[in-house]
Amino acid sequence: MVKASDGNIKNSQILGGFLKGSWLFFGVSVFSNLICTLCTTVLPLIISFTVDSVIGNETAEGFYASAAQLFGGVENLKANLWIPALIIAGIALVNGLFSYTNNYFNGCGNQTLVKNMRDGLFSHVQRLPLSRQIMTSTGDVIQRCTSDVWNLSNFISNQMVALLRIIITMVVSVMFMFTMNLTLAGVSLGLIAAITGVSFGFRVIMHKRFRECDEQEGVLSALAQENLTGVRVVRAFGREKYERDKFDRQNEYYTGLWVKTGKVTAGYWSSTEFFNTLQMLVIIVVGTLLCLDGRLTAGELIAFISYNALLVAPLRELGRIISQLSRASVALGRICEVIKAPSEDLGGYEGRLSGDIVFKNVTFGYGEKPVLDDISVTVPEGSTLGVIGGTGSGKSTFAAMLSRLYEPDGGAVYIGGRNIAEIPLATLRANIGLVMQEGYVYSRTVGENIGIAANEPTPEEIENAAKSACVHDNILGFAGGYDTAVGERGVTLSGGQRQRVAIARALMRDVPVLVFDDSLSAVDSRTDAAVRANLKSKFAGATVIIISHRINTVIDADNIIVLDGGKIVESGTGAQLVEKGGIFAEIYKKQTALPEELEGGAL
Ligand SMILES: Nc1ncnc2c1ncn2[C@@H]1O[C@H](COP(=O)(O)OP(=O)(O)O)[C@@H](O)[C@H]1O
Ligand SMILES: [Mg+2]
Incomplete structure (x- = not known):
């Protein structure tokens, strides 16, 4: 708007x-x-x-x-x-x-x-x-x-x-x-x-x-x-x-x-x-x-x-x-x-949205070239969607569409049957916990970084979110614990710690939709699996979209789409896709052969 x-x-x-x-x-x-x-x-x-x-x-x-x-x-x-x-x-x-x-x-x-x-x-x-x-x-x-x-x-x-x-x-x-x-x-x-x-x-x-x-x-x-x-x-x-x-x-x-x-x-x-x-x-x-x-x-x-x-x-x-x-x-x-320059009209907060998500023929490009091409997928409330694809296949853009960081050129995204173009941005974004790929960290304390999106969070709430994101132990290891100041752009945190702090931030709010855009790419498979297990047990009602280039991260999802060049080339459950013998099966074979993945035992 x-x-x-x-x-x-x-x-x-x-x-x-x-x-x-x-x-x-x-x-x-x-x-x-x-x-x-x-x-x-x-x-x-x-x-x-x-x-x-x-x-x-x-x-x-x-x-x-x-x-x-x-x-x-x-x-x-x-x-x-x-x-x-x-x-x-x-x-x-x-x-x-x-x-x-x-x-x-x-x-x-x-x-x-x-x-x-x-x-x-x-x-x-x-x-x-x-x-x-x-x-x-x-x-x-x-x-x-x-x-x-x-x-x-x-x-x-x-x-x-x-x-x-x-x-x-x-x-x-x-x-x-x-x-x-x-x-x-x-x-x-x-x-x-x-x-x-x-x-x-x-x-x-x-x-x-x-x-x-x-x-x-x-x-x-x-x-x-x-x-x-x-x-x-x-x-x-x-x-x-x-x-x-x-x-x-x-x-x-x-x-x-x-x-x-x-x-x-x-x-x-x-x-x-x-x-x-x-x-x-x-x-x-x-x-x-x-x-x-x-x-x-x-x-x-x-x-x-x-x-x-x-x-x-x-x-x-x-x-x-x-x-x-x-x-x-x-x-x-x-x-x-x-x-x-026309600004976004955030509108007001209209309350909690349902977690039913439908992408209907969504097409989008930053310039002339389409980055998403006729994407249609349904994610029922409470289910998990896995999105997998190579670098530049349009995964992050797919996530950005849902939060309306960009408007689709064609087609529409619906939440609870409502076209998101008609939902005030303040409502839409308050209902979606989006964890971006980079895991941006502000120049504040770790605790403040986690609690930033919530209203007057208690230390317990912050700790719980950090525990769910498997970063609590790391934070306790810092000299100042939750009060440790994080440098400009979070340079004192490792990539994986930064990502998990960003995840904890998203978990602070009880939202119907959680989107993880390659947010576990910098953590080892074991932690990755532990975070997903926490999500399943503590956020069971939420619709979860997990975007990754790693098979293990998405394989347990209720439905998986494989993106290639902005198109959905395959979709189905992990088992179906492995059976099918397409791109997914090929990546699966390659990645499960890696020693680290075997050792992680995530499957
Ligand atoms: N802000 C942007 N402006 C222009 N092009 C972009 C922008 N963000 C991404 N792209 C391009 O869109 C394509 C898909 O990017 P992205 O959705 O980030 O892919 P992925 O997350 O799968 O790696 C890439 O070719 C990328 O270069
Ligand atoms: Mg990306």
Whole structure:
């Protein structure tokens, strides 16, 4: 069950959802930023007034006059020069205080946003169907949950607020510049417009470069991740050099991309630096001429130059913001791609299902080629089905169909007469104890690993399950018993122990259907037989599907199917199949001739 409507949601809506809870923080931060910006823009005015009317002899007019009146008039200020100094210090203090609240609340907003994004991504990734393209590269998923999240949140919290400050600074500065002198303001803005044009030109190139860098970072982290996961294989086969070279090549390519991006960025900074200095020079020359001409006062020129500087700095920043915008929009796209991918709808728990299983003409392929071809088999409640076949014959895929890890392309699977496509996944999976081939173990204690699927399991329940899976004695042999921590991916457990811990985990829940996908492949025949004997005595009512490549494991089953190339080539009881003299009989002959099997005495 997939939510088709998910695909129609807009990126902005997704972003809006992420921003829940951080609006207020950002609001306070923006307000504080406004105050800081006003403090910075009002300073040149005070300096200009002090130079012209307090130190010099220009008459204060309009706004200046009324402002001076607040402090006892210009004459009083002249007599007490410390007053303007104190005003400037007061403004600096207010600026400092609000700068603190700006940064603090910005940080709060940013972290809330990042947390929301991580939570959203993680919970969605958990529900993505296994068939999704996104699920095929762990490294790529990790990058989307880390780098992309960081790029986006950084843009929103830092650059957006900066953008607001820039706009305000620009509006206020331009306003004051025009009131001081039209000509000079015109010259200044004309040159600034030209510089902005250059910045925008760079934007296009940078966008392309950053996108490529981000994509290649994904490839690199996927490589590293895969390598770390498979580190044992790499060591065992002495493939270190090959892997290192492969990583080196990608690393070099990725580094090269950043160097190229660096070139563009350097070009951007140096050219804007040059033009900005040039612009400043022109303003000083023209401004001085205007001063000499008596059309501008010295104080106004100082204020004008300050405003011009206030304008130039944010304009350069604007270029940076624009390039960050490209990165952020790429990141948002990649994050939204995950969120928009239709997820599995788990539905609710509807109670216990019957153990009657019917596969009816089930056909399935991961790609074009069918892996299961017209599979039909009935497994009555409480009976045991053995599935045997060579590697790649489709056994694991057969098990995956039952838990609906993948949807069949044709035909259907029924449990208790109900098509499993209509049973909520939460109900279906809670009713099936599937033990996978790999026997995955989490980085927790052995006890927790066994009890993971149950609700508040008691130590007795965990021990009983471990006893049924014949792993209890092994666990007691560990230094910490059930509290022994199991390393990443269970590396401290042997293959057979890992498989039996996985079996114990499945046996914790009282389920009507148990599926063992080659789950005893790494244990000796004697333990294999003991686990099966336990199943028979303790889980007699359950329908059991035992998948194996080992004849002994399936021979006692009520019914056996032999898979070959995704087709059922033989079926019947063990005795019937041996009698028949087909593939099964042939494997039987070969395997029973093996000394280990004879010694195991499982037959
Ligand atoms: N996730 C997958 N994506 C693509 N092909 C797969 C996937 N899993 C298995 N296959 C292919 O499907 C075929 C059957 O695999 P599987 O069911 O695991 O066989 P078995 O368990 O009998 O060894 C194999 O050819 C295998 O390469
Ligand atoms: Mg398999």
